[in-house]
Amino acid sequence: MAPIRPEIANMEGAAALPRKNGELVFEAPWQGRAFGLAVGLHQRGGYDWEDFRQRLIAQIQASRCEPGGPGYYEHWLAALERLVLERGLVDRAEFERRVQEYRSGLRDEVF
Numbered sequence: 001m002a003p004i005r006p007e008i009a010n011m012e013g014a015a016a017l018p019r020k021n022g023e024l025v026f027e028a029p030w031q032g033r034a035f036g037l038a039v040g041l042h043q044r045g046g047y048d049w050e051d052f053r054q055r056l057i058a059q060i061q062a063s064r065c066e067p068g069g070p071g072y073y074e075h076w077l078a079a080l081e082r083l084v085l086e087r088g089l090v091d092r093a094e095f096e097r098r099v100q101e102y103r104s105g106l107r108d109e110v111f
Helices: 029-043 049-062 072-086 092-104
Strands: none
Touching: 029 049, 029 072, 049 072, 072 092
16 A cells, blocks of 8 residues: 555644554544545545545534534544545445445455
């Protein structure tokens, strides 16, 4: 995998990536996969990183008033889902089919 571009690695403020001792922190495997998917789609020209970053910030700010609301990577995933659907990188039917695969256990969460 290519090194993470500075515009991604050095995001600041609400969009800053969770880190511990300078290393990215993922509490569950799906978080690392969501991160990798967003970065990979950007690096392959799916969208401009600033577009994703602005959506992530808006997603985080929209839920600030929700106590116990979603964590960082839940926001990350929601912003990514909206972006790929709006850009037509995946259609709604395919998206819903994949969601059902994970929810039903037909698709392995680890791979």
